[in-house]
Amino acid sequence: MAFEGLTERLQGAISGLRRKGKVTDADLRDTMREIRMALLDADVNYTVVKEFVRNVREKASGANVLEGLNPAQQIVSIVNDELVEMMGDEATPLNKSPKIPTVIMMVGLQGAGKTTTAGKLANKLKREQNARPFMIAADVYRPAAIQQLQTIGEQIDVPVFELGTDVDPRDIVRQGLDAAREAKADYVFIDAAGRLQIDEALMQELADIKDIAQPDEIMLVVDAMTGQNATETAEGFNERLGITGVALTKLDGDTRGGAALSIRAVTGKPIKFVGQGEKMDDLDVFYPDRMASRILGMGDMMTLIEKAQKDYDEKQAEETMEKMKSSTFDFNDFLDQMEQVQNMGPMEDLIKMIPGMANNPALKNVQMDPKDMEHIKAIVYSMTPAERENPDLLNPSRRRRLAAGSGRPIVEVNRMIKQFNEMKKMMGQVLNGNTQGMEQMMGALGMGGNGAGVGGGLQGKMANVAMKQMARRVKKNKKKRRK
Structure with missing residues (x-):
């Protein structure tokens, strides 16, 4: 990471x-x-x-x-x-045209992830804003660039305009914009050509496309793993094209991260999005305050909450909270929660977003084997319907049967059930406003008043802000449903 x-x-x-x-x-x-x-x-x-x-x-x-x-x-x-x-102080939204469509020109060097980022951003707008994106394949030089964009378009169900590799990119953009207007698209992505390095021919072509398309956003896609070169690339593109924003890719790679810290300060242009993964929904808005918090090892509760909200059904989440408050949370609910957590990404990355956990020595270089989750599932699947609904039925003889049925040691079965009961008890205390339960949880996360870990008090403040924000969102959603 x-x-x-x-x-x-x-x-x-x-x-x-x-x-x-x-x-x-x-x-x-x-x-x-x-x-x-x-x-x-x-x-x-x-x-x-x-x-x-x-x-x-x-x-x-x-x-x-x-x-x-x-x-x-x-x-x-x-x-x-x-x-x-x-x-950059705060997150910067995507530029939007007062007239339809909004034109977004994607630029960058080869290998930075420009084509993939165009698809991710189109998918994000479609999914979150119910937008009608449209993509233009204007990279006629890189082998298979057009095919790659078509494959992405099919995957996210977004139309792609292409005229092959024998047509001038300028003509492709002209005709593509006409096709986008005819299709009544509200966002148009121009996947412009890249090079292994900045050269005059590339910049002239991009400048011509800019004049033709009059884009509302010129989004530079930069590979975070290139370090100092990422800043130099941003400077070069900004001088010739006047970029309006940056999308930073491969932030989940083995990178030293300097690009993210330098680009805004050097170019004056904001980082708007960060890509961390290969899936089409692995694109996040860039929040400077959250990134600073993660860099200092103080977690990122707001991103963790948003990840949960994105993957959770709101009604199901509220039902689960009510079950936790009334201590009726059972192993069926537990299985549902595990599925949701697995959809959010690697467990070690999620844990490091919790204040106090990112700099916890016990979690240093932790690698959580996905098989561990499967082992837990195997134990739960070995339970009868009655046992899942009433964990109190799990006496020693039943636990031995679970161990045999799941192929896991009895010690592992006992540990899993104990952890389930402890989690259920603690969450019930927290959700019912028991301050002792909250203190236990804060202490476990290194967020107590004395501050386990550097800046403990600051971590506590950040956690409290995040929890208040989450409470406001739940209340807001309830009001919306009542209306």
Whole structure:
């Protein structure tokens, strides 16, 4: 996962401060030196690093911070704020034309994921806004580019206009726009040509297409794994075309993450989307505050909540919450929840979005085998309908039968049932407003008042904000249904 190395280095730099009751100017200098090296090693642009370190040092060197309570926590907060500002303060929406259709020109180097990102974005608009997207295959140079776009179009049920590889891309765009208007599309994606590197012929062709299409959005697709080159690519395209936004791909790869931290600061243009996976729905809006939180190891509760909301049926989710509150949650519900969680992505990635978990030493380099989930399912499937509905029936002899039926050791069966009962009890306490249950849960996540882990108090605040936001959304959805 991106930023893991940077997260570890930044946590290491700040953890030394946390152990000190008082922080001196010398301590701050040492910490800032470590932060500077961590950012440079992550391939963040040198000028950007220099500015970042200067800003943090100026804000952290005052007496209010160094001589105040919890100076390390305050410094973490300052670093967090500067990371957010560096990446753009807030999420930037897709540009939209006052007239139909909105034209989005996709540009980028070969191999960055431009064609796939066009499909992901079209799919996102169709799924979330009930839009009518339309795609134009204007890349006539890369082998199989047109075929790839057609395959994606079939997969997401979006029309693709193409005239083959022997027609000038400019003519393809002209005729494609006419076809899009005739089809009454409200979004048109132009999959323009790429190259292995920026050259004059490419830029002239793209400039001509820009003049023809008058796009509302020129979306540059950049491979996060290219590090410092990603920033240089963004600068080159921006100078010639005036890009309006960036989509960062392969953020789930083995990358140092510097591109995400540098592009906005260098070009002044926002990162609007990030791709993390191969599926057509693996495209997320870029939130600078959430990314800063993840970089500092403080989790990303809001993204976790949104992932859950995207995959959960609202009515089913509320029924499950009511069952948890009344302690009638059973193994049938548990199976449903497991299916939903598996749809959200790898378990280790989800856990790291929980405040306090991302920098938990016990979870360092954790790899959760998908087979473990299948083993749990096998145990549940071995239960009778009555046992699933009433877990209290699972006496020792029944548990031995489950072990034989699922092919799992009796110890594993006992552990799974114990964990189920503990989870059920804790969630019931939390949902019924039991503060002790909430404290137990917060403590388990490293979010207690004393703050297990660097910036624990800040993690607690972020978790509380996320939980309030979730409560507001549930209330809002209930009002909508009543209307």
